[in-house]
Amino acid sequence: MTRVGLTGGIGAGKSAVTSLLRDHGAVVVDADVLSREVVEPGTPGLAAVVERFGEGMLDAEGRLDRPALGAVVFADPAARRDLEAIIHPRVRARAVELEAAAGEGAVVVHDVPLLVETGQAASYDVVVVVDAPVETQIDRLVLHRGMSREEAEGRIAAQASREQRLAVADVVIDNTGSLEDLGGAVDRLWSALSRGEGVSHRS
Structure with missing residues (x-):
């Protein structure tokens, strides 16, 4: 591989x-796709985002409101680091799973x-x-x-x-x-x- x-x-x-x-x-492992997957409704990732940033980060359907969250984290480096600490480990773990399924060659x-x-x-x-x-x-x-x-x-x-x-x-x-x-x-x-x-x- x-x-x-x-x-x-x-x-x-x-x-x-x-x-x-x-x-x-x-075999493409897309971190942007995975970063959405790990904060889908019902995931521990979304729960962690809400715990850190508040219920205001959810839309009317209970999904992550990406524009609202983006407005916060792009204006505040500390907030961006907190978000990355939630998202990145989960994305990496999922990437490892997908890579393992790809095959040796x-x-x-x-x-x-x-x-x-x-x-x-x-x-x-x-x-x-x-x-x-x-x-x-x-x-x-x-x-x-x-x-x-x-x-x-x-x-x-x-x-x-x-x-x-x-x-x-x-x-x-x-x-x-x-x-x-x-x-x-x-x-x-x-x-x-x-x-x-x-x-x-x-x-």
């Missing part, structure tokens, strides 16, 4: 790379937005960073996600810097070109992963 840690700043295009790798046959891609922030780089055989300049990230968030420039800048500032991500990368995928360019870069990455090239098998 080859374990790949895939990360990138918000708006860099990580989701597109994940989708292309899945099309090639990678699989290429397992862990899509982890906060890979750098949570110090997980050393736990993967290969770290792939999807990269784009900050100004490109901002433009994409404003255009495609309807954020104001201020909101986009705030989301980017809350993550690791571009330099911090590049410092842990084994492979960098530049996503400033066309979709065809991106597809070609992912094709080359998959070919190398399938052959076991560039796999460091870190301890």
